[in-house]
Amino acid sequence: MTTNNEKNKIDSKVPQGPLAEKWTEYKAHQKLVNPANKRRLDIIVVGTGLAGASAAATLGELGFNVKNFCIQDSPRRAHSIAAQGGINAAKNYQNDGDSVYRLFYDTIKGGDYRARESNVYRLAEVSNNIIDQCVAQGVPFAREYGGSLANRSFGGAQVSRTFYAKGQTGQQLLLGAYSALSRQAQKGSVKLYTRYEMLDLVIIDGKARGIIARNLVSGKTERFSAHAVVIASGGYGNTFFLSTNAMGSNGSAVMQIYRKGAYFANPCYAQIHPTCIPVHGENQSKLTLMSESLRNDGRIWVPKKKEDAEAIRTGKLKPTQIKEEDRDYYLERRYPAFGNLVPRDVASRAAKERCDAGYGVGPTGLAVYLDFSEPIQRLGRDVVEARYGNLFQMYYKIVDENPYETPMMIYPAIHYTMGGIWVDYELQTSIPGCFCIGEANYSDHGANRLGASALMQGLADGYFVLPYTIQNYLAGEISTPRFSTDLPEFNDAEKGVQERIDRLMKIQGKRSVDSLHKELGLVMWEYVGMGRTKETLEKAIVEIKRIKKEFWSDVFIPGDGKDQNTELEKAIRLADFLEIGDLMARDGLLREESCGGHFRLEYQTSDGEALRNDEKFSYVSCWKYKGEDQEPEMLKEDLNYEFTKVQQRNYK
């Protein structure tokens, strides 16, 4: 079945045949590039996170010439390094009934039936290879005493399929990919460009042929050409200013290719993570995630009585003084089957619901408890320490309270963006020769991502999918010689970038970049956050427009545009976050249903669960850029569920 919606020309290029055979069939018939030709082909990979590093390393191993870019001073510092909890795979080592199909099914269901079946099935299929690959690289996954790999369970699943390395899984997986990348750098097949930021995509005759990037140390812009460009720049959660993302995480590369014709899919699907450390004050610069794995043993509660909550907020009562029968373990109460392990969107909304109703704790009332007293009693402090020691230490250093003695305080925060650049089955965007992988693309997670599935997707894309599919494209490019960066297309693109920088530098207004970004963040959290309505989304569009105007007329960037300039870097990113914020609100407004991370208060069941409208909204919204200050156009990729029965999600 090739979903070819003639009217809108969205072609997902899904191969024919039964679900379980599509990928095998594809690989059997795709075009490949022979070794001699690989050497003649250049590939730019933007990003060194799990997706970018694994892709660059693998493409280098295959013999392509790879140029790999990142903003940080070393590829190893990409934001993926911060992932804590783990990575899923359908190994069924626990013999608890897991299978490729079940992982596929859980991901589709967890995504609230808004992902493309064929891509998700392939993801589940290659998940097992990832674990094998990482072990071979020397990733020190947690093990049982017998020497076999250990697993833990994560939200949205009833099997134990998550592999982990203490609370530092992302770090260990990224260091694995980074070491493979280092090996290729040594061999010369990958050239690393660290402290470089892509600022535009260069298109020649309709195909992606290079990028313009700014050397962040010298401040100069430079040109790079290639036969294909891969964007692996991560998610856009920092639109909200406060998020669990790293400070440098941004949506700029994604917006650059959007402005050049790549569709932006499902921008409104953003994930709010239920277990983050609450906001402490105005100077807060980011929010720290406490891994979801804590919900394996920790129990979430608020006081049953409002007066107890009030007394806690004013410091008159301590949580440990609240008797067992006066605690409301609201997740266990509302969702007996999944309890504390319901998916993230469900857990986040439930926390907000309790706090809004006046049962919140902490000085601001915007927090709930995550309590370890029961597991410490049941398992012993040692076992709890072995499982979560580093997370507890992290919490202690930030909050100055000891989670072994008093419950942690947590509150939801923006964490991950399921939306992103639209890609077809081959991970190619709507611009030929421009591919998009990892969190930057929209694929696989639908309207909500399950825990431990982003690492899986990033590595699946980079190690096992893109290195195949990109060859199907490059096979047609073997007779294309290397490009000179003196071509007029490069000139124009670089000039455009310079003009944008000059325009920003010339404003010389009164507002700092951060002050404007914080303002945008508040608008996003209030109006495009956990509970959206038509009114709030419309308000957001107006407010974002106002902030955008203020930004372009009153921002102040000190220093020189042609020198190292950290404020300019932030300003360039904020200019794009403002556009993303607008797209998120627009998309949320059109989607008159609730699904996964997109919760419209108007559309809920009588007991407050998300109410989908499959008849009208079972599609991917693909936004097409129409020019500065023009309304973007929305195209649809219809979602057809051939192999799963679409149901209302139920975690009760």
Next chain:
Amino acid sequence: MENKLINITLKVWRQRGPKTKGAFETYKLDGVSVDSSFLEMLDMLNEKLISERKEPVVFDHDCREGICGMCSLYINGHPHGPDEDITTCQLHMRKFKDGETITIEPWRSHGFPIIRDLMVNRTAFDKIMQAGGYVSVNTGGFAEANAIPIPKRIADEAMDSASCIGCGACVAACKNGSAMLFVSAKVSQLALLPQGKKEGARRAKAMVAKMDELGFGNCTNTGACEAECPKNISITNIARLNREFLSAKFKD
């Protein structure tokens, strides 16, 4: 959380570029919440500088949760500041007193030239890794993950070594500017695991040679690195590295 505010004086190293001369500048900063992190305090300073139309202090940072290894800073004579087992981004202002003067410098070491202000160039670490910090296996060329059992004790020990975040505090702390703790952590992690063991000797030799070539000093076992490492990387790793290294020499 206590919501207290303190006033502090900062002596910050400012240096325009690698070849220009640097100097300390003194700034007063009032009303800093003790619950804010050290880097949030620097954000406050930068906001203040920007409001005075001056250029902000340049420093490296990204994850702000102690894992990316991007932040650095030599604070009151200690890499990553006075608190133990944490990075600069995890340091909180409650560790400082009202009225205190805080001195902030970049990593100072031959191997890490200053780029600007508090930002240094640590690409030397990447080069050391490129010399041999990997298992030579291609994507796809692997066995079933559970085919080789690894005792939990060994896996845990490898994990401890693998916790290094590549921040460079060990180098900054060392009077010889040696990178031995960093190198030994990677060599140990891979030497402990059956997957990495086979190349152990070659790896140790290549990485140490690269380290020497890049101008890092010799290790004289002062232990300063271990004391300042935010991730508790133990100097027993250096002993293991020496064993691997000797066996490599032996084979030559």
